[in-house]
Amino acid sequence: MTLTLIGVNHKTAPIEVRERIAISREDLPETTRALSAVPGVVECMIVSTCNRVEILAAVEDSEVRLSGFLSEHFGLDPAVIGPHLYEYRDQEAVRHLFRVAASLDSMVVGEPQILGQVKEAFAVARASGTVAGQLEHLLQSTFAAAKKVRTETEIGSNSVSIASVAVELARKIFGSLQGRTVFLVGAGKMSELAARHLVQQGAGKILVTNRTLERARRMAEAFQGQLVPQIVPFEQLYEEASQADIVISSTGAPHPIFRREHGQAFLQRRRNRPMFFIDIAVPRDVDTAMGKLEGIFVYDIDDLQQVAADHMAERGREASDAEALIAGEVERFDQRQRTVNVAPAIVALQQQAEEIRLTELKRAHARLGPLSAEQVAAVEALTKGLVNKFLHPPMQALKQAARENDAVRLETLCETWSLPANGAYELEQEPVAEDSTSNATNSERPESAHMSHTSGTDRQ
Amino acid sequence: MYLLWLRVAAILYAAASVAVFPAVLYGMVRWRKTCVHLAGLGFFFHFVSVVEMLVQAHRWMPVGVRELESILGLAVVALFFLVWWIYDAISLGVFALPITFFVVFVPALGPDRYVFPSNGVRMSWLVAHIAALLAAYAALGFSLLASVLYLLQERRLKSKRRAAGDSWWLPLDWLPPLDTLERIAHTTLEFGFPCMTVGLLIGAVLVQESSLGAAYFYDPKVVASFVLWAVYVALLFVRRSAGLRGRRAAYLSGAVFLVMLAVLMANVISQVHRYGPR
Numbered sequence: 001m002t003l004t005l006i007g008v009n010h011k012t013a014p015i016e017v018r019e020r021i022a023i024s025r026e027d028l029p030e031t032t033r034a035l036s037a038v039p040g041v042v043e044c045m046i047v048s049t050c051n052r053v054e055i056l057a058a059v060e061d062s063e064v065r066l067s068g069f070l071s072e073h074f075g076l077d078p079a080v081i082g083p084h085l086y087e088y089r090d091q092e093a094v095r096h097l098f099r100v101a102a103s104l105d106s107m108v109v110g111e112p113q114i115l116g117q118v119k120e121a122f123a124v125a126r127a128s129g130t131v132a133g134q135l136e137h138l139l140q141s142t143f144a145a146a147k148k149v150r151t152e153t154e155i156g157s158n159s160v161s162i163a164s165v166a167v168e169l170a171r172k173i174f175g176s177l178q179g180r181t182v183f184l185v186g187a188g189k190m191s192e193l194a195a196r197h198l199v200q201q202g203a204g205k206i207l208v209t210n211r212t213l214e215r216a217r218r219m220a221e222a223f224q225g226q227l228v229p230q231i232v233p234f235e236q237l238y239e240e241a242s243q244a245d246i247v248i249s250s251t252g253a254p255h256p257i258f259r260r261e262h263g264q265a266f267l268q269r270r271r272n273r274p275m276f277f278i279d280i281a282v283p284r285d286v287d288t289a290m291g292k293l294e295g296i297f298v299y300d301i302d303d304l305q306q307v308a309a310d311h312m313a314e315r316g317r318e319a320s321d322a323e324a325l326i327a328g329e330v331e332r333f334d335q336r337q338r339t340v341n342v343a344p345a346i347v348a349l350q351q352q353a354e355e356i357r358l359t360e361l362k363r364a365h366a367r368l369g370p371l372s373a374e375q376v377a378a379v380e381a382l383t384k385g386l387v388n389k390f391l392h393p394p395m396q397a398l399k400q401a402a403r404e405n406d407a408v409r410l411e412t413l414c415e416t417w418s419l420p421a422n423g424a425y426e427l428e429q430e431p432v433a434e435d436s437t438s439n440a441t442n443s444e445r446p447e448s449a450h451m452s453h454t455s456g457t458d459r460q
Numbered sequence: 461m462y463l464l465w466l467r468v469a470a471i472l473y474a475a476a477s478v479a480v481f482p483a484v485l486y487g488m489v490r491w492r493k494t495c496v497h498l499a500g501l502g503f504f505f506h507f508v509s510v511v512e513m514l515v516q517a518h519r520w521m522p523v524g525v526r527e528l529e530s531i532l533g534l535a536v537v538a539l540f541f542l543v544w545w546i547y548d549a550i551s552l553g554v555f556a557l558p559i560t561f562f563v564v565f566v567p568a569l570g571p572d573r574y575v576f577p578s579n580g581v582r583m584s585w586l587v588a589h590i591a592a593l594l595a596a597y598a599a600l601g602f603s604l605l606a607s608v609l610y611l612l613q614e615r616r617l618k619s620k621r622r623a624a625g626d627s628w629w630l631p632l633d634w635l636p637p638l639d640t641l642e643r644i645a646h647t648t649l650e651f652g653f654p655c656m657t658v659g660l661l662i663g664a665v666l667v668q669e670s671s672l673g674a675a676y677f678y679d680p681k682v683v684a685s686f687v688l689w690a691v692y693v694a695l696l697f698v699r700r701s702a703g704l705r706g707r708r709a710a711y712l713s714g715a716v717f718l719v720m721l722a723v724l725m726a727n728v729i730s731q732v733h734r735y736g737p738r
Binding site: 169172173174176272291297299306 | 614706
């Protein structure tokens with residue numbers, strides 16, 4: 001049985017290609033079942049996100065071509081998709097899957113969503129009845145490896161999007177955001193996104209203002225379902241701002257609209273309770289002198305981007321530790337897999353020994369004559385003990401040879417003990433050559449550790 | 461009988477002293493009414509007690525420390541009510557009512573010294589006195605620490621340099637949020653205050669049994685302790701009323717902490733507080 005992983009991701013395929021083979025959540029069970037019907041596919045699952053579509057399958061032999069399934073199922077010319085496909089086998093497939101689940105292969109390294117997406121894909125495959133022993137074992141190990149990376153490195157500990165950096169900073173000031181008031185000054189996509197993040201974290205009230213009341217109204221409508229924002233006329237900006245804990249400003253004003261004297265008035269009215277200004281306007285809306293006031297914290301777009309970039313660099317540093325962890329986990333998985341593969345030989349050895357024991361016991365009974373129940377039990381225990389002790393060294397040797405991937409030693413042991421060497425157990429073969437249709441070989445795989453931040457969100 | 465009225469007054473002043481803090485610090489209207497009513501009743505019984513005491517003595521001049529203390533207490537409460545009547549302000553009650561209680565407490569025990577029934581009881585009061593004051597000192601120290609951490613966190617957030625190689629703030633990632641630090645600083649102060657008050661009160665009970673008498677109030681440690689208590693009240697009051705936080709709150713906490721250190725150091729010259737043989 002061979003493990004195969006084939007797919008495209010944001011590094012190998014442009015959006016135009018990815019969107020043609022993207023599988024919606026509703027279609028995923030049916031597509032997974034269709035894949036499992038491909039001759040030679042024993043177990044399979046499909047991971048489909050906005051940045052990748054990957055097929056993982058246990059196939060009967062390495063000749064099974066999964067790329068053909070993608071072309072046929074989505075009605076694509078193989079020449080269109082072929083150059084963007086990558087394919088991994090066995091240990092490399094395991095490594096890739098571990099890296100994906102641990103978010104080392106993501107556009108934003110360390111983002112947490114991908115693990116949930118892999119889990120969801122696995123759940124769909126399990127519900128569709130297309131996974132059994134081998135993939136079940138592999139996926140459990142994958143989740144454990146991803147969890148280990150998350151807990152033992154700080155790869156996902158810092159925010160890397162502007163909106164989540166703003167939330168993190170607000171948390172540093174206010175602790176819980178429960179019940180805090182957010183004031184959106186000016187209507188803009190970025191400020192809306194930041195405000196949404198704050199609302200998700202528990203912000204209890206939103207005030208919206210804009211020079212054009214209609215735009216303020218439209219922005220307020222965008223929040224419906226979460227909160228009912230209060231629209232504030234722009235003329236009342238300074239009266240209402242003091243009740244806000246967090247002010248997100250993004251007006252198109254050519255000069256600062258919040259100046260030092262405003263900050264002093266706000267603090268006086270708020271009895272020195274701190275205020276956090278997120279200034280994402282260019283030119284800036286908040287005068288730098290205001291940020292010098294005790295209790296007022298001002299972060300402009302450059303500050304936020306700097307924090308995000310620093311976090312990104314931190315993640316990059318953590319990623320190298322994570323890669324080492326993944327390498328260890330892949331090795332451990334292989335060892336476990338090889339030990340599992342040698343199990344039939346061990347069973348055969350135990351059966352042989354048991355047959356010999358029973359035959360010899362029968363012969364001895366004939367010579368000894370009638371024995372009491374206690375005597376029978378004693379002889380049984382004695383023979384079983386002898387057999388177990390005698391079998392222990394060869395069994396350990398078999399397991400050791402499997403763990404060390406020592407095919408010669410394993411063959412010698414099988415010959416010595418007359419065990420079936422018919423391929424019921426398999427050792428890891430030398431890495432197979434990449435499929436000739438595959439475009440992305442291992443050496444070509446782009447490193448994720450230095451991926452630059454290109455998205456406004458953490459989403460995979 | 462006057463002693464009974466004085467004791468009733470002392471109890472009412474104690475209750476009013478408790479009520480005045482939520483009334484002033486948190487502006488709770490119900491507590492404000494309760495405080496005024498309790499203090500008013502206390503003043504009434506106190507007045508009856510003083511009049512009866514002087515009538516029984518057939519003189520209008522107070523004689524002895526206890527009579528003087530009782531009348532001084534009456535005067536303090538009278539002033540408190542005068543201010544309340546003219547300015548509708550009870551903020552001064554934060555000082556006036558507990559001070560009145562302290563002053564009235566000893567004469568309310570009676571003309572003779574109260575003697576503890578056994579050495580065990582005396583030791584228990586002594587342990588409670590020390591434990592309450594140490595708890596107050598610990599709370600004050602903790603509050604100062606939280607204020608200093610507040611300053612560090614504030615500077616860190618203001619500096620905007622974070623992570624990356626050039627940042628020396630990184631080891632401070634563990635610092636709690638500003639709001640949490642502020643609440644820790646304030647809550648520990650509020651916890652320490654009743655501890656300090658109870659500790660001083662128990663100290664007053666303990667000292668009235670000794671032969672020190674008025675000399676007790678000249679002891680540098682005792683004087684410093686009462687100064688510390690007053691500064692502590694001022695700190696609580698300013699923090700609450702002016703919403704003081706950040707740098708100024710830290711400086712003020714630091715100042716109170718210095719007074720606390722002075723109180724501890726006063727042991728060297730104190731006649732009342734001696735820890736072990738000299």
